[in-house]
Every structure is written in structure tokens, then in C-alpha cells.
Amino acid sequence: MADNDNDNNKRGSSSIGDDDDLESLEAKNKRTKLLVSSTSTSTSTTTNKCTRTQRFIEDQQLLASQSIPTHTTPYTMYTPKIVCDSSRLKILITGGAGFVGSHLVDKLMQVGHEIIVLDNFFTGQKKNIEHWTHHPNFTVIRHDITEPILLEVDQIYHLACPASPPHYQYNPVKTIKTSTMGTLNMLGLAKRVKARILLASTSEIYGDPNIHPQPESYWGNVNTLGPRSCYDEGKRVAETMMYAYKEQNNVEVRIARIFNTFGPRMHPNDGRVVSNFIIQALQNKDITIYGDGNQTRSFQYVNDLVEGLVKLMNSDYDGPVNIGNPDEYSIKNFAEQIKEMTSSQSKIIYLPKVADDPTQRNPDITTAKAKLNWSPQWHVKAGLAKAVEYFQAVLDMAGDDGIKPTGPEASKPKA
Numbered sequence: 001m002a003d004n005d006n007d008n009n010k011r012g013s014s015s016i017g018d019d020d021d022l023e024s025l026e027a028k029n030k031r032t033k034l035l036v037s038s039t040s041t042s043t044s045t046t047t048n049k050c051t052r053t054q055r056f057i058e059d060q061q062l063l064a065s066q067s068i069p070t071h072t073t074p075y076t077m078y079t080p081k082i083v084c085d086s087s088r089l090k091i092l093i094t095g096g097a098g099f100v101g102s103h104l105v106d107k108l109m110q111v112g113h114e115i116i117v118l119d120n121f122f123t124g125q126k127k128n129i130e131h132w133t134h135h136p137n138f139t140v141i142r143h144d145i146t147e148p149i150l151l152e153v154d155q156i157y158h159l160a161c162p163a164s165p166p167h168y169q170y171n172p173v174k175t176i177k178t179s180t181m182g183t184l185n186m187l188g189l190a191k192r193v194k195a196r197i198l199l200a201s202t203s204e205i206y207g208d209p210n211i212h213p214q215p216e217s218y219w220g221n222v223n224t225l226g227p228r229s230c231y232d233e234g235k236r237v238a239e240t241m242m243y244a245y246k247e248q249n250n251v252e253v254r255i256a257r258i259f260n261t262f263g264p265r266m267h268p269n270d271g272r273v274v275s276n277f278i279i280q281a282l283q284n285k286d287i288t289i290y291g292d293g294n295q296t297r298s299f300q301y302v303n304d305l306v307e308g309l310v311k312l313m314n315s316d317y318d319g320p321v322n323i324g325n326p327d328e329y330s331i332k333n334f335a336e337q338i339k340e341m342t343s344s345q346s347k348i349i350y351l352p353k354v355a356d357d358p359t360q361r362n363p364d365i366t367t368a369k370a371k372l373n374w375s376p377q378w379h380v381k382a383g384l385a386k387a388v389e390y391f392q393a394v395l396d397m398a399g400d401d402g403i404k405p406t407g408p409e410a411s412k413p414k415a
């Protein structure tokens, strides 16, 4: 099983972002030392100043080689020194302060790339990325992708869009604008700078599927007028735009169809099933099943998804690819599992079914296996243990009743 924490604890060779700067700083440092030792009249003031400068430089070098532990990310991650500048890419991640985006940031920062995050912080949270904000390889820009932006980058991971049903239904017009105008803006940028672009599409493009499991060749069953259509149809047209730019302008495109994903840094007010059930179980409050609980979902741990996204971006394959874990649960069974794992006293209760809720979902991952040599490495239970640990820490910070999970109605994420 992959273990992110192990990766995080591996110390890469210490570095700063710009080798030339480091060398010139080191040279200056050496010169200062020489000056101090050769000056017969050196006073303690000069020595103190010099020690302070030296300490400052050393601090900067250290900061430039690692993340800073925070409440959200309480461990240190190390960035390697990439000697040859040509192997360092400038990578743009839209929605990089979100749940999935921030894990992708970690992965790519640890490889040593230069990362630019664009986020409007509607559902993204600064605390998801603040462990990198001091680092010279990292830039964050508060920007709404429905407006164009000029940047010079080599690759674009285009993730920006609220993804939880209550959040994307809160302002459906804005959700549509994000997937349409936002994707057009990112494709325009990709075309101008000749960057490769990866779209985070979704299993929701299959709608309420009548083929099971869902292969990429399935066209889907989506209600164009339902409450989910702002998201589903937005992502469908975003896929169409990707291929139009590929055909017409030779833009290099990649499309990941992401299935239900969970893990640390999910928004506690996300309203999706994993965060809701875990928080409800930890608080010993009612676990809320919408409908009869016989609907199914297949859950993947976020580390597997990030691995898949990076593999897809760097592969030669430009067809759509399902990225998900085929481990399928009924929602009723999932609630029982979480209750058991957390030794919770919660009662499982049944609320009305939500409109257009897909009755079954399971990824056919034949393409990912064949084209990317990718398959999930995390067992759902192992991933859930990490998520429980994370939400426990969030609840400890917020106080017992500090967090109230979001219900099925359209709602704005709480800060």
C-alpha cells in the first residue's frame, strides 16, 4: 500500500528554488566569513551581525527545502534539488486549494516542480496549502477562472469547480460558468503557451447509469433539467471543448473521469457522504441516509487519484480515462462500516431520497490499467482510517458541536 506519510518523511537533498541565487548567497556568506576572520579590528557587534545574517540565510535555505507543519498538514514534506532546470516544469493547478487540488500540489511540489495555484476560495481553503506558501517554488493567486488570465506554464491541471452536490447546486449559474467559461479560458491559455491541459471530469457525466460498471465508451443518462445538471452538463460540455481545441488547435488534452474520492482535507461542510457519515459517527449523532440506502457508490482514497492524474498527464493517451476504485458499497452498508470503525453510538436514520440521485456507480478501470499502468493501491478501509483521523482532529479544533454536517439542500460552504 502506498503511504503518503512515509513519502513525506523521506528527506530529499536540501535545496532552494533557484540554484544560482543559492550559490551567490553561499558565496556571499563565505566572503562575509572571510572578511570577519581577516579583520583584526572585528568587534562583537560585527560578529553578531554576521551571525544573524548567516542564521537568516540558513533559515531561508531550510524554508526553501520543505513545507511547514500546520494544523491541517501537521508533518513536513521535502522538496528535492533539481539540478537541471530543464526537468523543472511550471505547473498551473486551478482549484489547487481544494481537497483534491491541494494533494496534487503536495505531490508535484515534492517532485520539485514550480507550482502556481489559482483559486477563488469558494470551496477551496487557504489552510489546505498554507504549508507551502513561504516556498519559492510555490505561488498562489486568488483568481476566478471565469475571467481570463495570462501566465506562462508548461502543464495545466484544471480542477476548479465546486464538486459536492449541495455546493454546486448553491449557485447553479456560477457552476455552469465555471465549467464552460472557466474551461474556455484555460484552453485559451493552453493554446497560447502550448501547455498540455488535463480536465478533472467526473463520473457524473454518466448520470444515472443503466450500464454497470461504467466504461468510458458509455454515453450516459443525464437529465438536462434536473438539479444536478449544472454540474453534469457543465462537465460534459467541458469535455467537448477539450476535444474541439484538440481537433482545431492541436492543444494536447487529457481527460480524467473521477469517481467518488475521499480523504483528509475534505471540507467538513462538504455535505458528501464520506464527510457527513464520519462526522456524524464521531459526534454520536444520527447518520443520515437519503433514500433507502440501496444506491451504490465506489470510493477511492485521494492518494490513488493523485497518482492517476499525474500518470495520465504524463502519458501519451488522450482518450477519457476513468479514475476510481471499483470497491462498491451500498450506502446502507457504508454507514454501518463507518459506525463500526468509529465505535459510534449513532443511530442510522432514513431521510427522503434526493432528486436524480444515481442508483449505482462503479468504474470500469480497464483503460487506466492498460494505458497508464494504474490501479488503486489503497484499500477503502485503510483510507477511511486516515479520513477518520483527520476529521477527529478537525472536530478537536472546532469543539464538540463546532461543526454541523451539511444536509442535502443547496448551501454555501462555511469558512
Ligand SMILES: O=C(O)[C@H]1O[C@H](OP(=O)(O)OP(=O)(O)OC[C@H]2O[C@@H](n3ccc(=O)[nH]c3=O)[C@H](O)[C@@H]2O)[C@H](O)[C@@H](O)[C@@H]1O
Residues within 6 Å of the ligand: 163, 164, 165, 202, 203, 204, 258, 259, 260, 261, 271, 272, 273, 274, 276, 277, 288, 289, 290, 291, 295, 297, 331, 354, 357, 358
Ligand atoms: O465523485 C463522483 O463521482 C461525483 O459524485 C459526487 O456525487 P455523489 O456520488 O452523489 O456523492 P455524495 O454526495 O457523496 O453522495 C453519495 C450517496 O450518498 C448519499 N448521501 C449523501 C450524504 C448523506 O449525508 N447521506 C447520504 O445518504 C447520496 O444521496 C448519494 O446516494 C459528487 O457530486 C461529485 O463530486 C463527484 O464528481
